[in-house]
Amino acid sequence: MTDTTRTGHMNRRQALTLMGAAGLMGPAMIGRDRAFAANADPSGQIVLAFSQEPTVFNPLMPHIEVDEGVYYAVFDTLFDFDPEGALFPILATEVPTVANGGISEDGLSWRLKLKDGVTWHDGTPFTAEDVKFTLELTVDPDFRSFRSTGYSFMRNITVVSDTELTWEMSEPFAPMAAILASTYIIPKHAFDGVEDANTAPFNNAPIGTGPFRFKNRMAGDHIELEANGEYHMDGPFLKTLIIKYVPDLNVLYTQFKSGDIDVVGMQYITPDHLAEAETLPNKVVTVAGTATFESLGLNMMRPQFQDPAVRKALYAALDKTSIIDALYYGVPTPTETYMPQQSYYYNDQLPQHEFDLEKAAALLDEAGWMPGADGVREKDGVRLEFTNSTTAGNHLREQAQQFIQQTFGAIGVKMEIKNFPPAVMWGDYWMNSEFDTVVVGLNTLAGADPDTSSFFMSSMSPARGGAGQNTFAYQSERVDELLVAGASSFVPEERKAIYEELQEVIREDLPFLPMFQYAVIKGRKDDVSGPASNVNNRIDTWNVRDWTRG
Amino acid sequence: MLRYLGSRLGQSLLLLIIVSFIGFAVLNLAPGGPLSQFALSPGMTQEQLDKIAAQMGLDRPLPVQYIEWFRHMIVGDWGASYRDGQPVLAVIGRHIFATLLLMGTATVISVTLGSTIGIFSALKRGSGFDYTMTVFAMIALSIPTFWFGLIAIYIFSLSLGWLPAGNMYTVGDGSALDYLRHLILPAMVLALVDVAIWSRYMRTSTLTVINQDFVRTARAKGLSRRRVLLRHIVGNSLVPMVTLAGLQLPTVLGGALVTETVFTWPGMGRLFLDSLGYSDYPVVMGLLMASAILVLVGNLAADLIVALIDPRIRLA
Numbered sequence: 001m002t003d004t005t006r007t008g009h010m011n012r013r014q015a016l017t018l019m020g021a022a023g024l025m026g027p028a029m030i031g032r033d034r035a036f037a038a039n040a041d042p043s044g045q046i047v048l049a050f051s052q053e054p055t056v057f058n059p060l061m062p063h064i065e066v067d068e069g070v071y072y073a074v075f076d077t078l079f080d081f082d083p084e085g086a087l088f089p090i091l092a093t094e095v096p097t098v099a100n101g102g103i104s105e106d107g108l109s110w111r112l113k114l115k116d117g118v119t120w121h122d123g124t125p126f127t128a129e130d131v132k133f134t135l136e137l138t139v140d141p142d143f144r145s146f147r148s149t150g151y152s153f154m155r156n157i158t159v160v161s162d163t164e165l166t167w168e169m170s171e172p173f174a175p176m177a178a179i180l181a182s183t184y185i186i187p188k189h190a191f192d193g194v195e196d197a198n199t200a201p202f203n204n205a206p207i208g209t210g211p212f213r214f215k216n217r218m219a220g221d222h223i224e225l226e227a228n229g230e231y232h233m234d235g236p237f238l239k240t241l242i243i244k245y246v247p248d249l250n251v252l253y254t255q256f257k258s259g260d261i262d263v264v265g266m267q268y269i270t271p272d273h274l275a276e277a278e279t280l281p282n283k284v285v286t287v288a289g290t291a292t293f294e295s296l297g298l299n300m301m302r303p304q305f306q307d308p309a310v311r312k313a314l315y316a317a318l319d320k321t322s323i324i325d326a327l328y329y330g331v332p333t334p335t336e337t338y339m340p341q342q343s344y345y346y347n348d349q350l351p352q353h354e355f356d357l358e359k360a361a362a363l364l365d366e367a368g369w370m371p372g373a374d375g376v377r378e379k380d381g382v383r384l385e386f387t388n389s390t391t392a393g394n395h396l397r398e399q400a401q402q403f404i405q406q407t408f409g410a411i412g413v414k415m416e417i418k419n420f421p422p423a424v425m426w427g428d429y430w431m432n433s434e435f436d437t438v439v440v441g442l443n444t445l446a447g448a449d450p451d452t453s454s455f456f457m458s459s460m461s462p463a464r465g466g467a468g469q470n471t472f473a474y475q476s477e478r479v480d481e482l483l484v485a486g487a488s489s490f491v492p493e494e495r496k497a498i499y500e501e502l503q504e505v506i507r508e509d510l511p512f513l514p515m516f517q518y519a520v521i522k523g524r525k526d527d528v529s530g531p532a533s534n535v536n537n538r539i540d541t542w543n544v545r546d547w548t549r550g
Numbered sequence: 551m552l553r554y555l556g557s558r559l560g561q562s563l564l565l566l567i568i569v570s571f572i573g574f575a576v577l578n579l580a581p582g583g584p585l586s587q588f589a590l591s592p593g594m595t596q597e598q599l600d601k602i603a604a605q606m607g608l609d610r611p612l613p614v615q616y617i618e619w620f621r622h623m624i625v626g627d628w629g630a631s632y633r634d635g636q637p638v639l640a641v642i643g644r645h646i647f648a649t650l651l652l653m654g655t656a657t658v659i660s661v662t663l664g665s666t667i668g669i670f671s672a673l674k675r676g677s678g679f680d681y682t683m684t685v686f687a688m689i690a691l692s693i694p695t696f697w698f699g700l701i702a703i704y705i706f707s708l709s710l711g712w713l714p715a716g717n718m719y720t721v722g723d724g725s726a727l728d729y730l731r732h733l734i735l736p737a738m739v740l741a742l743v744d745v746a747i748w749s750r751y752m753r754t755s756t757l758t759v760i761n762q763d764f765v766r767t768a769r770a771k772g773l774s775r776r777r778v779l780l781r782h783i784v785g786n787s788l789v790p791m792v793t794l795a796g797l798q799l800p801t802v803l804g805g806a807l808v809t810e811t812v813f814t815w816p817g818m819g820r821l822f823l824d825s826l827g828y829s830d831y832p833v834v835m836g837l838l839m840a841s842a843i844l845v846l847v848g849n850l851a852a853d854l855i856v857a858l859i860d861p862r863i864r865l866a
Contacts, residue, residue, distance in 0.1 A: 045722065053824065055634035062588050062602050144605040149593050179593070198605065203635055219634075219644045220816035220824070222721060242721050246814050247824070250700075251716060255814070258707050258715040423582035423829045426589040431596055446592050454593060467597035469589075 042227035044549030045240040046528060048541070049261040051252055053245040054223060057206040057214070059184035060137055061198070062146045065538050066266055068182075072541040073225050073241060074121075075184035075208035078112065078131070079177075081536035085344050085448035087177060090233065091115055091126070091185060091209065093163075095177070098490050107172030107490055114163045118232045120187045121213045128165040132157050133188035135167075143197045149454070150179040172488045174495070178449030182538075185209065211236035211545035221245060235545035237530075253277070262525045262549075265540055269521040271329040271396075277523055285523045287331060288533035291340045292443045294332070295512040296388070296404065299433050300473045301463060303382045309367035310384065311510040316360035317407045320353060323400045324516055332516035337503045338444050338452065340517060342535040345450040345496055347503040353514075361411045369412075377412040385414040386436035389429070392419040397439050400515075404439075433463035433473050441518060444469075448536035450499040453483045456506065474511035558853070562846040569842045570623070570835070574616050577831050583608070584632045584829040606632065619835070628839070629832035631825075638836035641821070646803070648718055649817035651729070652810070653802040655737040660744030665791070667745065668752020669784060672760060683749060690746035698739045699812035706735060716814040736813040740806050751794055755787040762786075789860060796852025800844035804837075 048069075056063040059071045078092040087095040093113045096102020102111050118126040137143055138151040150173060157167040169176065190202040206214050209232065212225035225241040244261065246252040253273050255261045257280060269277050269285070277285045296318065298305045305311060320334050333341065336350040369377040369384060377384040388404070390397045398419065405415045415437070420429065429435060444452040453468070454460050458475040460468025479502060486498040507514075522540070524531055530547030531540055585599050585608070603609050607618075622629060628638035671680045707715035713735050714720070719728050759765060760783060768782045807819035818837065825833040 047721070055631075057634075062585075064587055064591070144602055145598075146588075146591075147593050147598060149595065149598075199630075199635060218816065219636075219641065220648075220821055221718065221814075224721060240722070244717075244721075244814075245816075246716075247820065248811050248814075251812060251814060254700075254703060254708070255715050255717075258703075260715055260717065421582070423584075423586045423827070424580070425582070425586070427582035427586035429581065430586075431589055431599070440590075442590065443592055454595065460595075462596040467595045469594060 042229070042236050042239045044238055045242065046238055046262045046547060046549055047242045047244050047260070048263040048265050049244040049246045049252055049255065050265045051245075051247055051249055051267045053220065053247075054243065056203075058186065058200070058203040060134065060146055060186065061144055061203065069265060069539045069541045070206075070214075070223060070225075070243060071184045072210070072537075072539065073212040073243075073544045074206050074210045074214050075186065076210050077182065077184055078114075078180055080181050080542060081178075081448045081534065083342075083532065083534045083536070085342075085536055087181060091118065091131075103490065107174070107488065108169045109166065110169065110176075111166045112164065114165075115232060116163050118209055119230055120189075120209055121207045121228060122187075124187065124189050125162075126185075126187075126209050127162040128159040129162075130188045131165055131185055132159055133191070134183065134185045137186075137191075137197065138183075140197070147179075150176050172490070174487050174490050175446055175449040175451040178445075178447040178451075181447050212238075212241050231545065233545055235547075237546070237548040241544065241547075256283070256523050259525075262528050263531055263540075264523040267520070269523050271331045271521065274329055274331065274521050277521065280523075282526050283523055284526050284528075285521060286533075287519050287521050289333065289340060289342055289535055290443075290518045290520055291343075291445055291535050292441045292518040293335055293338050293340075294439070294441045294515045294518060295338075296515065297435075297438045297440050297472050297512040298510075299436055300475065300511055301433060302386065302436055304384055304386065307367060307369075307379075308509070309363050310369065311513070313360040313363040313367075313369075313411065314408065314413065315353065315510055315513045316356050316363065317411050317413070318353070318513055318515070319355045319403055319407050320515055321355065323403055327396050327399050327403070328516070331521065332519045335514050335517040336507050337514060338442070338455075338506070338512075339450065339499070339503055340445070340535050343445075343448065343450065344492065345499040347500040349500075350503060350507045355407075357407065357410050364411060371412045375412055376414045383414070384412065385416070387416045387418040388437045388439065389418050389420060389425060389435050390439040391422045391425050393421070401439060430471055431462055431469075433461065433471050443538075450495060451483070451487050452502075453487060456502075456511075457483050472511045474509070476505060476509060478505050479509075554857075555854070558850055562850065565846065566839070566842055570620065570839060571616070573835060573838045574619065575612075577829075577834060578612055578615070582829060584831065587828060619832075623835075623839070628836045631833045632830045633825075633828055633833075638832050641833055642818070642836055642840060645816060645818045645821045648815055649803060649810075649819070651718075651733065652736055652740065652815055652817060653806065655733055656740035656744060656806075657798070657802055659737065659741040660748055661795075663741070664745040664748025665752045665788075667749040668754075669756050669779075669787070671749065671753045672756035672787075673779070675757065687746035687750055690742050694808070695739060695743060695806070696808045696812050698742060699736070699809055702735050702739055703812070716812070718815055736809050736815055739813075740809050748791075751791065752787065755790045756783060759783050759787040789856060792855050792859075793852045796848040796850075796855075797845075799848030799851075800841045803844055804841050 050066050050069055052064065052066040054067045054070045056067045057070065059075055076090045079087045079089045079095045082088055089095050091114055093115055094100060094102065096110055096112055098105060114128055114131065120126055135151060135154060135157055138145050139148050153170045153173050155168040155170055157165060159165050187207050190207055191197055191200055194200040211228055211231045213228050215224040215226045217223045222245060223243040225243070227236045227239050246255060249267060249270050252264060253269055256264050298311065324330060324332055324334060335341065336353060337347060339346045364377055369379045372378045372383065388401055390401065401417050405417060408415045430438070444455040455469050456474060456479050457468060457470060458480050460466045461470035461473045463473050482498050482502045486495050486502070489495050489498065522531065527550050528547065530543065532543055534542050585603055588594055588599065607615065619629060630637050631641050667683050671683050674680055703715050706713045714732050718732055765778065765782050768778050804818055807823055809815065810817045810819040821833070822837050825837065
């Protein structure tokens with residue numbers, strides 16, 4: 001199921017393609033962009049609602065998904081992913097690649113060219129110094145940085161001119177482009193004379209180069225953004241963008257229905273409202289896939305999960321179809337892997353799951369797991385008994401757990417449900433692999449890049465002394481080799497083969513039992529155009545510069 | 551009187567310290583914490599989480615954190631929110647207007663209406679009016695507020711289209727009339743429950759007063775019904791209400807959690823819920839202390855007022 005509304009985006013893409021064909025490069029392209037901007041006449045207002053409140057306005061500080069909804073409006077990245085997973089330039093004049101000389105053959109030297117004539121919202125010119133400052137701040141030990149993966153490989157960041165900079169990499173790292181695509185550039189001058197970057201005034205009054213200026217925030221209610229008339233790309237076409245905070249999903253839907261909200265953003269319309277939403281007058285409702293996949297994750301350090309037959313049997317005893325159709329109204333798509341089906345790297349040849357309790361029982365019989373006195377299977381003193389945890393209060397997940405508990409019970413596996421509030425669940429319990437099994441929704445990708453080392457590399461398990469997110473504590477030599485090969489290759493065709501094999505190995509090993517790829521139900525008024533799905537970005541405002549009203 | 555005030559203040563301070571200690575301990579000993587919200591972010595590592603914790607001072611021993619917090623708190627520095635870095639007092643200050651507007655309106659409506667209903671129910675005890683009001687109060691008290699809220703939205707916003715479905719004002723409008731239109735539904739829903747509470751208390755209080763000797767004496771002296779009612783009954787039955795009002799003060803300023811959520815009202819109730827959800831300890835502690843102070847101030851004020859108008863208390 002994919003979104004069909006991508007008018008605004010296609011226009012610009014077509015324009016860029018045309019420009020490329022006409023051989024208009026570099027400065028000419030900027031000229032074209034600015035001409036567009038001069039023609040743009042921003043008008044109207046859109047109220048976009050989120051169910052969480054954006055509160056962190058310095059994009060380099062620790063934040064959650066919803067904060068990025070504001071970043072895309074206020075800031076720019078150097079380049080970004082389009083819905084097909086291709087990078088397009090924003091603050092850069094072109095996306096550095098091996099082909100255009102922006103990245104050296106060995107992946108170790110990078111050269112980046114920036115647009116000329118771009119200004120910050122306060123009128124100060126944007127230069128290569130700002131990019132250097134941004135990249136260096138991410139690894140400043142005194143700064144409360146969101147992430148340092150990738151940036152920490154950068155050496156000798158050198159400003160060649162106002163519109164050009166270079167750096168070296170301590171090792172070739174293909175996901176770097178994807179990391180840069182989610183790095184919002186912030187102004188150096190806003191930190192001049194600031195003693196502690198963690199408490200800079202900028203953090204609450206952000207200045208960007210993006211299509212909208214930060215006008216004001218009413219805490220607990222909304223953020224008001226206004227058009228940046230000097231924007232360096234096509235757009236913006238709206239005079240005002242209101243980002244509204246509506247915590248309750250039922251209320252969010254009611255306000256969309258009553259017309260108080262123009263665009264429903266994260267966490268969208270709940271599946272139980274889909275049928276009604278589709279009949280609402282003057283509203284456009286679409287279902288779109290996201291990069292998050294739901295799975296039943298296993299803690300591979302537990303003795304019962306070390307036998308592959310157990311994992312296979314559990315997978316066969318997982319009634320995916322009933323969960324998707326009965327609980328989620330058929331909205332999500334069943335999947336066999338962690339990779340979104342929209343991705344270039346998605347492996348569509350993986351074995352298909354079949355719900356078969358007899359086969360599951362037979363697998364366990366063969367492997368020597370025999371029912372004990374109370375009907376629970378056991379082997380060598382290890383019982384097929386474990387807990388399953390997820391976030392308390394997520395009623396769909398809790399119902400799914402009950403389904404799973406029943407079908408597992410039918411093959412002599414005892415699963416006890418033990419849920420926690422989110423702050424407890426995703427704390428040490430999750431990070432240090434203190435669980436037996438979990439029901440979890442994960443996005444393991446950084447944008448469109450297929451690297452998932454942090455989640456699947458043997459050395460990345462915190463419970464085994466690593467520093468990553470391999471909380472399933474999964475270990476596979478072949479996976480490690482493939483991840484290393486994939487991260488050091490810059491050729492998409494080569495990488496495709498690597499990541500397809502990786503998905504095969506993981507599908508065979510089953511450190512998690514894949515259930516479905518999430519899909520969300522988006523809604524907007526029919527006079528709003530522009531919002532377009534992009535599985536490679538975390539949130540819908542990635543192209544807010546294109547949104548129009550009327 | 552001064553000694554009475556002094557000893558009450560001393561007790562209050564001790565209570566505040568105990569409340570702050572228990573609050574701090576419970577919050578921090580609960581598993582999870584402010585960083586867990588970042589754990590599922592792509593690219594997040596345990597190393598990075600540890601670094602953020604150190605930057606925020608969360609890696610220090612709990613007693614050190616508490617003493618540090620307390621030292622700052624008593625000089626008026628309540629810390630900064632973990633979420634947006636704003637000083638706690640400023641965060642609370644930004645939500646207080648919304649709460650005062652909503653709860654203030656609802657309280658004025660409920661006290662006036664509730665007291666009036668209560669007095670008349672007591673005077674006409676056993677009448678049709680009394681029974682109707684009793685049934686009404688029972689219904690209002692037993693049905694959850696969010697249900698009332700949703701029904702009100704369904705009828706007045708979605709079906710009839712008379713009033714907005716939520717929010718405090720329309721962005722870009724913000725005129726007094728606009729605020730008023732947004733205020734009607736949530737204030738009514740909140741007042742509904744409070745009217746029931748106030749009417750029940752007022753009814754009981756009035757019934758007690760009606761049977762007192764001085765009322766009989768006043769009647770026997772031949773005073774008019776109206777004069778007996780206003781001077782002797784209403785005045786005296788309001789005295790116990792002062793204590794009740796004192797207890798209501800923190801509720802009024804604390805906001806209405808459910809109603810604020812249903813009507814997307816940016817008040818203190820929702821701030822508390824949000825801050826708990828994100829384990830934003832400084833804000834939760836701030837709200838906890840603020841409401842503890844209000845409980846104490848409310849009680850103290852009520853006691854003092856009652857003591858002023860009722861000499862028997864002052865002597866005790």
